Amino acid sequence: MEIYGKEEDRAKWAMHYAQVKANIKQPEKTHKVTVSGKTKQGTPYSYDYNYADLNDIDAAVMDGIKKVTDKDGNVVFSYFFDIRTENNTVEVQTILVDSSGFTLKTNKVVFQNNKAWDAQATASLISYAKRYSLSGAFGIAADNDDDAQDQKTIYEPKILTKQELEDYKVYYNGIQANLYDLYQEAKDGIKDAQDWLKEPHTPQDAQAVHQIAEMFKQNHSVKQETKEKQAAIDKIRQTVKKDPFEDKKVESKDPEVDKLF
Incomplete structure (x- = not known):
């Protein structure tokens, strides 16, 4: 997510965005696709997939945008790709623009284009990415x-x-960005990294x-265990250094006896 504009305009952007979003009516999912095949285990599956296409979504968003205007009737919020x-x-990326100039770029939606040489296939993939x-x-x-259960099984994420x-x-x-480094930044208190993890x-x-x-939890546990072991060893070493008969000693008053020690 990227942000541009003056900090004092952020509140206007947020207010107008909230108003637009509140005025958006969820589009009807009038398109239907039947998906079928077999899972990795060889089990057949089939389910119906209903969706709203890009035109439906754009129309719903624009209807919401048109309802949020200034005193002169001008729209105060819009978007482009x-x-x-x-x-x-x-x-x-969808770029959300406020009339104040404050702008927010959403996180990138990235799809592999295995038919980059095919203009029609690329255009279809672009439309899908814009819709998403x-x-x-x-x-x-x-x-x-x-x-949904079948779909969840099909798209189960890989254990890395x-x-x-x-x-x-x-x-x-x-x-x-490297996710491991990003997680470390979040642990170190970097707010942007912490916010990203919450998205x-x-x-x-x-x-x-x-x-x-x-992994971080395990590493912390190992470090804590090592620290506790080292503390125990240090304590033992300090005990060994002490004279075990220190409290048994008595001062001799005989010079001849003292010479023996």
């Missing part, structure tokens, strides 16, 4: 399926290895965050 196609990927980004920007539930976790990349403030994530990103959190 930032689209990039490079390195066989499609990247889309716009829905997220305004909290629109654009999808609905009749068998230690090496995969250490190399895992996410999009943070518009750039790719919604893809199932795979959420899985990676969860596993890294567990």
Whole structure:
């Protein structure tokens, strides 16, 4: 997420955004697709996928925008897309603009484009990415399926290895960042990193965050255990250094006896 503009205009942006969002009517999911196939275990599945397309979502958002105006009847909030196609990927961000000039760029939606040479396929992927980004920007539930359990099974995130976790990349403030380092920044008190971790994530990103959190817990436990062991060893060493007969000694008054010691 990227923010541009004067800090004093943030409140206006937030107010207008909230008003637009409150005036958005969830679009009807009039489009339907039946998905079928087999799971990794070979079990057949089939479910209906109902959704609102980009035109439906755009119409719902624009209806909400038109209802939020200044005293002269001018709209005070709008949006547009930032689209990039490079390195066989499609990247889309929704840019939310207030009349004050304050602007917010949503996190990037990135899809692999395996048919970059095909203009029609690329255009379709761009439309899908725009739909996904716009829905997220305004909290629109654009999808609905009749068998969420099957879908959950199909898209179950992968359990990552230690090496995969250490190399895992996410999009943070518009750039790719190492998730392990990002989590460390959050632990160190960096607010932007902490805020990012609190945001919604893809199932795979959420899985990676969860596993890294567990790694940090284990490392903390090991460090704490090592610290406690070292403290116990230090205590024993201090005890050994003391003369065990210190409290038994008595002062001799015989010079001849003292010479023996």
